[in-house]
């Protein structure tokens with residue numbers, strides 16, 4: 001590895017002394033502190049100081065600073081003793097931390113300087129870091145954006161999650177399509193986490209319920225594993241406040257090893273509990289097709305809830321002993337627990353259990369405390385994503401919790417019967433337990449709604465649908481329980497740090513960088529949208545980002561793309577409702593038309609590069625077929641000498657946070673084209689819009705609000721609306737649907753075999769027929785296709801008008817202020833959690 005001076009920085013540089021200076025904020029001292037870590041917190045042999053060694057030492061030097069701020073934050077929180085929020089989430093998609101931490105601490109200059117002294121560029125070192133990918137997609141990334149905003153807004157808050165050894169799988173694209181390989185972020189270690197050996201809680205599984213002579217109950221027996229805390233510092237932007245993401249790891253104790261058996265040569269038997277404990281945090285989202293898989297996933301969920309609540313309660317207790325006065329009824333005025341989707345629902349019965357069985361509260365008191373403490377965010381209306389756990393599995397793993405859930409349900413049903421005769425026939429759908437003898441289950445969303453003081457959706461349309469449909473009857477019982485909190489994204493990672501060029505332009509024109517924490521200030525750009533000088537600066541920033549992206553694409557896929565073509569991107573998990581299939585069918589149609597054109601006609605078209613990226617769940621066959629189709633289409637189109645000047649198709653492999661940080665700044669058009677009513681919010685749509693990328697999209701999720709904010713003339717709208725969808729499905733069932741000839745032509749073209757020998761029959765079949773499982777075009781690709789193609793034609797027209805496009809791009813950024821997660825979190829803090837800022841002085 002060549003350094004800036006042209007020599008290989010393979011050994012510790014001489015001439016700079018290694019010195020511990022944890023508070024360093026200036027280049028030379030930072031360099032000394034980095035060297036100190038390379039030398040005295042060694043993880044590698046001392047002879048080498050390559051980029052990887054430099055990354056670890058750099059991260060550790062930064063960690064010194066973070067630890068200081070972190071300690072100051074907790075000392076302050078402890079002194080002020082404010083109400084605190086605990087965000088429980090099974091997923092966090094943190095991505096890389098180095099650039100973000102340096103940026104939030106405003107140390108870019110000094111760190112770049114320090115590393116240069118050590119023979120490296122900051123970017124090169126940052127590139128070494130692996131993504132912390134402890135999440136699947138939008139839901140996990142939302143949690144990470146929220147942490148950034150909580151810290152930045154100085155809110156007393158914690159994130160709780162699991163320390164998966166292998167995060168989301170790595171996606172490999174081969175001739176077979178997508179292959180999954182285990183992710184390796186902890187293969188060496190993460191420099192950001194700090195293990196808290198003093199924060200350990202026992203978590204029980206299985207066992208039975210013991211009834212004591214006084215009637216109280218206690219969960220006993222079974223397996224007990226230990227939850228050990230690993231803290232990851234979350235620095236706020238431009239503030240001292242640094243909060244924690246506390247990730248639990250499951251462990252067995254030394255004494256759980258059966259030495260006798262071990263010495264008998266029964267190694268596996270002897271270490272049973274160790275290996276069972278280890279399984280818990282092995283992977284994010286273990287496959288749950290099997291009974292074992294389901295059990296493991298349920299264990300994960302309970303493990304998160306139990307460890308977190310014990311920790312929360314012990315923090316509450318600490319104060320009780322010092323003050324001697326804290327009452328349980330005060331708990332909800334000190335603690336807010338937010339459940340990120342239903343995955344942490346077990347927090348409800350676990351809090352009840354801890355209060356009653358471990359702390360002696362009666363049912364009514366425990367219920368009052370619990371239901372005033374917990375709140376629930378719903379992130380989907382898709383029935384297959386609404387969790388339902390088998391009652392028998394739950395009785396087996398969590399017998400005491402099932403007693404509690406049964407009691408909650410019984411009391412709820414009784415209240416309805418006593419007070420709402422009109423709802424009698426709704427009870428079977430409102431109740432928590434679904435006692436269908438075929439398959440008795442616990443409906444987690446119902447448990448959440450019944451037990452939480454507040455339930456929210458994640459975009460206005462989604463929250464309206466929740467109230468009008470999924471939770472309509474609950475709304476009639478508790479009209480004030482339901483809220484909307486439109487999602488947001490952190491402008492630090494998603495603009496300031498991923499596109500410094502554009503950020504500098506914005507700061508220059510707004511004459512302030514305050515927009516970074518007050519994103520509504522972006523509206524100040526509107527007045528300059530026609531300004532030629534701004535437009536030309538804007539265009540050159542975009543061009544630089546596109547060029548960087550083109551280089552990246554060539555590096556990872558070997559496909560060379562034209563940086564002056566229109567960059568059209570769709571990146572998100574692959575799912576039929578997100579309709580990547582519609583995108584690729586549109587591309588196929590475009591390809592066919594280009595082939596049919598004469599050369600001079602082709603020259604009049606707008607050259608486009610279509611990039612599609614995203615992971616398909618390992619067992620989701622149709623999603624994997626879509627991945628394969630995109631790759632096959634790319635192979636054919638990109639090697640077609642007649643067409644490939646005008647169209648390229650790239651499947652971007654292994655889409656993750658870091659790849660997003662490269663793609664989004666270089667995008668010009670992005671596709672958010674889900675069937676209306678199905679995407680709860682979407683958050684990448686916000687990131688693209690913020691980066692001056694225009695959206696082609698349906699009236700779904702947060703698209704609706706983005707279009708309102710950026711102006712309808714700056715949004716390429718098409719497709720059915722959510723309220724039309726049921727009627728359209730019905731018409732299809734009744735055989736009344738007539739497909740557009742362009743749609744038929746595109747499908748036929750695939751069937752003709754131009755894209756290879758892979759059998760696309762089963763995928764295309766999902767678009768055929770009117771009824772039946774996996775048939776009848778449930779996602780309305782056929783219905784929306786013609787209006788989609790018309791909208792795409794408008795995109796081409798608009799792109800030809802350079803100035804017009806730049807203006808739209810500027811207006812898109814200018815209208816994105818609402819979508820800061822600072823706004824979202826400020827609303828949660830005020831309207832759900834009732835917490836206030838607690839800035840470190």
Ligand code: NBG
Nearest residue numbers: 138139379380458679680681682
């Ligand atoms: C996802 C939705 C997205 C939404 C994110 C974050 C789940 C269950 N839901 O539309 O599909 O943006 O949550 O709210 O992952």
